[in-house]
Amino acid sequence: MKLLLIAESREGKLLGGSYELMAFAQELGAETAMFLVGSEADLPKYDGTLYLADVADAGEYNPEAHRALILDVIDKEKPDSVVFCHSSYGWDLAPRLAYTLKAAQISEVVGVADGNMVVPVCNSKLRREVKAGTAQTVITLQNGAFGLAEDPAGTPTVEKISGGTGTVIEFSGFELAEAGGVDLAKAQVIVSAGRGIGKPENVALIEGLAKALGGEYGASRPVVDSDWVEHNRQVGTTGQTVTPKLYVACGISGAIQHLAGMKKSEFIVAVNTDKDAPIGEVADVLVVADLKQFVPVLTEKIQAL
Amino acid sequence: MKILVCIKQVPDMESKFKVDESGTWYAKTDLAWRMNEYDEYAVEQAVQLKEQCKEGDITVLCIGSDQVKETMKKSLAMGCDRGAHIKDDEASGKEPFEIAGVIAEFAKDKDFELIFTGMQSQDRGSGQVGILVGEMLGIPSVSTVVEFSYEGGTLDLKRELEGGIKACVKVSSPAVITCQLGLNTPRYPTLPNIMKAKKKELLSIDIGDLLRVEPRQETMKMYFPEKKGGGLVLEGEAADLADQLIKILKEKTGVLA
Ligand SMILES: Cc1cc2nc3c(=O)[nH]c(=O)nc-3n(C[C@H](O)[C@H](O)[C@H](O)COP(=O)(O)OP(=O)(O)OC[C@H]3O[C@@H](n4cnc5c(N)ncnc54)[C@H](O)[C@@H]3O)c2cc1C
Ligand SMILES: Nc1ncnc2c1ncn2[C@@H]1O[C@H](COP(=O)(O)O)[C@@H](O)[C@H]1O
Numbered sequence: 001m002k003l004l005l006i007a008e009s010r011e012g013k014l015l016g017g018s019y020e021l022m023a024f025a026q027e028l029g030a031e032t033a034m035f036l037v038g039s040e041a042d043l044p045k046y047d048g049t050l051y052l053a054d055v056a057d058a059g060e061y062n063p064e065a066h067r068a069l070i071l072d073v074i075d076k077e078k079p080d081s082v083v084f085c086h087s088s089y090g091w092d093l094a095p096r097l098a099y100t101l102k103a104a105q106i107s108e109v110v111g112v113a114d115g116n117m118v119v120p121v122c123n124s125k126l127r128r129e130v131k132a133g134t135a136q137t138v139i140t141l142q143n144g145a146f147g148l149a150e151d152p153a154g155t156p157t158v159e160k161i162s163g164g165t166g167t168v169i170e171f172s173g174f175e176l177a178e179a180g181g182v183d184l185a186k187a188q189v190i191v192s193a194g195r196g197i198g199k200p201e202n203v204a205l206i207e208g209l210a211k212a213l214g215g216e217y218g219a220s221r222p223v224v225d226s227d228w229v230e231h232n233r234q235v236g237t238t239g240q241t242v243t244p245k246l247y248v249a250c251g252i253s254g255a256i257q258h259l260a261g262m263k264k265s266e267f268i269v270a271v272n273t274d275k276d277a278p279i280g281e282v283a284d285v286l287v288v289a290d291l292k293q294f295v296p297v298l299t300e301k302i303q304a305l
Numbered sequence: 306m307k308i309l310v311c312i313k314q315v316p317d318m319e320s321k322f323k324v325d326e327s328g329t330w331y332a333k334t335d336l337a338w339r340m341n342e343y344d345e346y347a348v349e350q351a352v353q354l355k356e357q358c359k360e361g362d363i364t365v366l367c368i369g370s371d372q373v374k375e376t377m378k379k380s381l382a383m384g385c386d387r388g389a390h391i392k393d394d395e396a397s398g399k400e401p402f403e404i405a406g407v408i409a410e411f412a413k414d415k416d417f418e419l420i421f422t423g424m425q426s427q428d429r430g431s432g433q434v435g436i437l438v439g440e441m442l443g444i445p446s447v448s449t450v451v452e453f454s455y456e457g458g459t460l461d462l463k464r465e466l467e468g469g470i471k472a473c474v475k476v477s478s479p480a481v482i483t484c485q486l487g488l489n490t491p492r493y494p495t496l497p498n499i500m501k502a503k504k505k506e507l508l509s510i511d512i513g514d515l516l517r518v519e520p521r522q523e524t525m526k527m528y529f530p531e532k533k534g535g536g537l538v539l540e541g542e543a544a545d546l547a548d549q550l551i552k553i554l555k556e557k558t559g560v561l562a
Contacts, residue, residue, distance in 0.1 A: 010466070061472050061474065086432075087467060088448075088464065088466040088467060088472075091424075091425075091433075091449075092448045094433075095432075095433040095436040095437050095440070096436060096440060099436075099437060099441070100440075103521070104521035104522040105401075105433055106522060107401075107433060108430060120430065121331070121428060121429065121430070121527065122316070122318055122427065122428050124530070125318070126322060126324070126331060126527055126528065126529060126530070127527065127529070127530050128329075128524050128526070128527045129524070129525040129527075130523070130524055130525065131522065132522050134521050168445045168476065169445055169447065169475075170474065170475040170476065171472060171473070171474055172474070173472075174470055174471065174472055174473070175463065175470070175471040175472075175473060176470055177468060177469030177470055188560070189560055213560060213561075214560075221486060222486070224487075225486055225487035231469065238465055238466075238467060239468075239469060245558055246558050253319070266558070267558045267560075269550065269554075274319050275538065276321065277319075280532075280538070281533055281536075282536075284536055284537065284557070285537045285538075285550065285553055286537070286539065287550060288538060289540075289546055294543045294546060297544055297547045298546075298547040298550065298551075301544075301547045301548065301551060302551065302561070305551070305561065
């Protein structure tokens with residue numbers, strides 16, 4: 001089996017997901033080649049052929065051009081599958097490529113079982129095994145599902161490629177996340193509010209517990225999208241990644257994009273009314289309770305210590 | 306301006322799920338149903354665009370059993386003008402290439418200037434349908450949009466990337482936009498609008514009339530992930546739970562020391 005791995009970079013910097021593609025190939029024992037729109041100044045540690053297109057020519061976000069470049073490489077390498085990260089780059093480009101190749105696309109793969117791809121369903125509450133009906137497939141991998149056992153090493157054999165134009169979508173630059181505010185990365189304790197808090201007034205409960213524990217408060221995305229808490233307190237893929245000594249998730253279901261930002265915390269407590277909430281997968285302790293009742297009692301008892 | 310919005314009806318994710326008899330999907334009984342969260346942003350954006358242009362005609366499309374009409378009525382009450390219900394009792398088994406094929410077949414001769422979808426569905430979560438529709442119709446598509454503005458056929462969009470960074474993108478209509486959480490604030494339908502929605506047109510089309518593509522993948526089985534164990538589950542009365550948790554935090558973390 002042969003895989004074409006589509007690595008990623010942003011502003012010339014290689015992104016870590018690229019190594020998860022290699023880990024997936026290792027798990028399958030597959031041959032590989034790699035494709036990257038990026039910069040010669042930051043190449044993946046990889047023993048194999050790397051088809052490299054310069055981002056200055058191919059563009060940061062130009063799906064048309066990137067697809068054309070990948071199609072050229074597919075012609076040369078004839079891979080059985082093309083593998084992307086399930087990221088803002090991968091989930092955008094993969095269906096376009098699958099369409100041209102007339103290939104099945106299997107999204108957000110978390111594992112392989114009996115030759116079938118395993119993907120999550122319903123906020124990761126269930127799993128599904130999927131079998132492709134086409135010879136060639138396009139696959140995207142869930143962030144963090146595959147990891148290399150050892151530190152990556154190697155030097156790629158670089159083959160420079162160019163061409164591939166696209167004019168339909170015009171990319172004009174990045175807008176950075178607003179800086180300043182709280183640096184959750186420094187906090188030893190973080191107590192986060194999820195949609196389960198129900199209403200903005202209840203942010204105070206979460207803030208109160210955070211104070212009692214000598215920490216900061218954070219939030220999941222819906223709480224931030226509703227403007228109940230400012231964006232610089234959001235934990236997750238599109239917020240901050242945190243690794244405190246203690247993370248308390250209150251009324252947070254545990255979607256993969258939230259977990260990606262906090263699952264490496266040393267000790268995780270979840271407070272949730274749903275005993276089956278996916279947050280239970282990463283929690284050291286799951287307290288099955290209504291946070292509106294439980295959090296104030298807990299805060300009071302900690303203050304009294 | 307003609308606008309198409311594609312919505313899906315999904316179960317509330319807090320439901321207690323069971324695997325159905327076929328072993329390849331979740332059982333559809335005893336579930337509370339609602340509009341796919343991402344699609345609420347799609348409906349709202351379409352309605353806001355119509356309000357901005359002071360003209361427009363919004364069709365909301367949903368593929369599913371008769372039960373999905375409930376959710377379609379919500380989008381009509383939010384401001385869509387008509388519904389196109391593509392009746393299919395087996396919709397949950399359709400893979401994204403088929404769903405996109407049906408939507409593209411419906412849309413192909415209708416000159417929609419904009420097509421809005423969610424970036425992903427909450428149950429299947431493939432994140433493919435919107436982009437595939439764009440490919441099938443031969444029009445550009447932009448995914449994961451968190452900021453939208455339209456002026457005379459030009460769309461200024463922001464795509465959300467990891468870490469809260471955004472990519473600024475310009476594209477001309479016709480185009481497909483896949484909507485990400487936080488794009489806008491979806492409105493709650495008002496009572497008068499709920500009443501008005503009852504009189505709006507709700508076309509019914511049989512799936513057989515629009516399904517022209519073959520599936521490219523198949524679900525072999527569905528199951529609950531193995532619990533990785535290790536985690537302790539505490540249940541009981543609040544004060545008691547708090548005492549237990551404090552004891553654990555003292556033993557296992559340095560936090561209350
Ligand atoms: C590309 C992308 C990027 C994303 N980035 C992020 C990100 O950075 N961060 C992030 O958080 N999300 C992110 N998301 C969204 C993510 O997929 C989930 O939608 C989100 O994390 C859900 O937030 P939640 O758990 O607070 O809400 P829900 O999923 O609605 O969960 C609410 C939980 O509260 C529980 N609950 C309800 N009432 C109570 C009560 N009274 N007491 C206790 N528990 C209660 C429920 O059982 C449920 O488990 C992203 C999504 C996408 C597609
Ligand atoms: N059954 C359906 N009927 C109408 N639109 C759908 C259906 N399934 C998916 N969609 C649309 O496609 C988007 C992405 O779905 P998916 O590719 O399944 O993640 C959804 O947000 C909807 O806008």
